[in-house]
Amino acid sequence: MTVDVGALSGRSVLIIGGLGFIGANLAGRLVGLGANVLLVDSMNPLYGGNMYNIAGIAARVKVNISDVRDRHSLPHLLRGQEFIFNLAGQTSHMDSMLDPFTDMEINATAQLALLEACREHAVDAKIVFASTRQIYGRPQYLPVDEKHPIKPVDVNGINKTAGEFYHILYGEVYGLRTTVLRLTNTYGPRMRIKDARQTFLGVWFRKVIEGEPFEVWGGEQKRDYSYVDDVVEALLLAAVDPGCDAMTFNVGGHEVLSLAETADIIRAAWPGARYVVRDYPAERKAIDIGDYYSDYSLLRERTGWQPRVSFRDGVARTLAFYAETLKHYV
Numbered sequence: 626m627t628v629d630v631g632a633l634s635g636r637s638v639l640i641i642g643g644l645g646f647i648g649a650n651l652a653g654r655l656v657g658l659g660a661n662v663l664l665v666d667s668m669n670p671l672y673g674g675n676m677y678n679i680a681g682i683a684a685r686v687k688v689n690i691s692d693v694r695d696r697h698s699l700p701h702l703l704r705g706q707e708f709i710f711n712l713a714g715q716t717s718h719m720d721s722m723l724d725p726f727t728d729m730e731i732n733a734t735a736q737l738a739l740l741e742a743c744r745e746h747a748v749d750a751k752i753v754f755a756s757t758r759q760i761y762g763r764p765q766y767l768p769v770d771e772k773h774p775i776k777p778v779d780v781n782g783i784n785k786t787a788g789e790f791y792h793i794l795y796g797e798v799y800g801l802r803t804t805v806l807r808l809t810n811t812y813g814p815r816m817r818i819k820d821a822r823q824t825f826l827g828v829w830f831r832k833v834i835e836g837e838p839f840e841v842w843g844g845e846q847k848r849d850y851s852y853v854d855d856v857v858e859a860l861l862l863a864a865v866d867p868g869c870d871a872m873t874f875n876v877g878g879h880e881v882l883s884l885a886e887t888a889d890i891i892r893a894a895w896p897g898a899r900y901v902v903r904d905y906p907a908e909r910k911a912i913d914i915g916d917y918y919s920d921y922s923l924l925r926e927r928t929g930w931q932p933r934v935s936f937r938d939g940v941a942r943t944l945a946f947y948a949e950t951l952k953h954y955v
Contacts, residue, residue: 649678813853877919
């Protein structure tokens with residue numbers, strides 16, 4: 626099946642979380658497709674917003690600095706939008722345990738407020754919501770498909786589940802055109818690397834560029850990874866294909882790697898890179914999900930999507946990006 630993402634040319638598109646990692650990469654792709662793009666971001670220093678993320682396209686997009694929790698700004702931002710990519714969120718699992726109420730405000734309450742505003746001011750817009758594999762909790766079987774039980778192991782997973790279910794509910798009850806994508810371990814240029822609030826890979830990449838060893842906790846856990854360009858393509862396909870309305874899809878990688886294998890690939894990609902293996906910290910072990918990798922066949926069957934960038938190539942591209950831009954991200 627071929628889905629025409631070129632249909633976004635000339636269309637009005639809102640990206641919530643648009644100065645963040647995935648949002649900025651999506652913005653660059655949309656600009657190339659000829660869309661009229663508005664980026665909304667809180668620029669909260671704890672999250673992924675970074676003005677450098679849109680270097681090269683800043684003159685071709687509009688930017689509004691606004692927090693998704695600000696209900697009063699939503700009507701102005703939503704009016705006239707044909708496509709809404711809802712990517713804003715608190716992603717740190719540890720932060721959600723330390724500050725559960727902020728996590729709830731961003732990942733649950735704000736999502737409900739956004740959908741209420743869409744119901745009044747953007748009822749015809751297509752909404753694509755970025756959810757997470759974290760909602761599944763510890764896998765009962767592998768690979769994990771969309772029928773897997775939902776049993777989060779941390780506050781972040783519970784609140785993301787609520788945000789996701791609000792999108793599904795508002796589609797079923799009010800007719801909003803919503804699609805949910807459950808993402809896993811997205812990495813690539815423009816990701817947050819100053820800490821592990823987005824993914825552990827960011828810290829690993831930073832350590833490699835700075836010439837310091839990175840830490841591998843455990844090493845035997847298995848993961849799949851999604852290069853950001855592949856995720857952007859999934860978002861676009863979900864937006865323009867009417868057959869994706871009211872559906873939920875996994876987005877994952879086609880390679881299953883242990884953390885030790887992941888570390889070895891990164892070490893091989895950068896001369897002098899090294900790592901040390903540590904025991905898994907107790908406070909993180911309590912909310913670790915163990916092995917996880919996705920079954921994304923439903924999305925492939927619906928849209929033809931499949932990951933195209935190998936982990937080795939994605940690592941090489943990511944390290945090359947930060948070798949040139951590190952000062953803008955640390």
